[in-house]
Amino acid sequence: MEVILLERIEKLGQMGDVVNVKPGFARNFLLPQKKALRASKDNLAFFEVQRAQLEAVNLKRRDEAQAVADKMAGLAVLMVRQAGESGQLYGSVSGKDVADAVKAAGYTVERRQVNLDNPIKTLGSYAVRVSLHPEVSVIVTVNVARSQEEAERAAAAAAAQAAAESDAADEVEAETEVGEVADEPAQD
Structure with missing residues (x-):
């Protein structure tokens, strides 16, 4: 049709x-x-x-969605689930679960707006795309953990690892600059 x-x-x-x-x-x-x-x-x-008229309505909706996306940028939600020793969840985290967690954070999101290719079945941190408008989407970080304390430890470890990677990148950059200065011929 x-x-x-x-x-x-x-x-x-x-x-x-x-x-x-x-x-x-x-x-x-x-x-x-x-x-x-x-x-x-x-x-x-x-x-x-x-x-x-339709384009004006669409533009207005897109602007509203962009304003909400700006507020939601960097949003991280915690999902506490039971899991086995290997990190496999007893069950899974679906798009509906993510939508409910985002609603609990104070945003209006429907299940169909959450783009989750496959249900989350293991512990960890995941980036999930939420489409607020066909032209506007935002990435929400979903942290799946056994408890609040475990989630805080995982977040601290991830922050420490990111800081270590940043420091290592700075050291490599500094070594590169020193190497470039040493390679230049001396001016007489």
């Missing part, structure tokens, strides 16, 4: 594109959510008349 997109839809197209989708996807999602119109001459003419 051919439809005219009324907004940008990830992996489908931009606003105004005429795309061919499966009939069920159009009937059950795109049309009821007012994200598309059936492709016909009348609807295409209607879309062209409404294009400026």
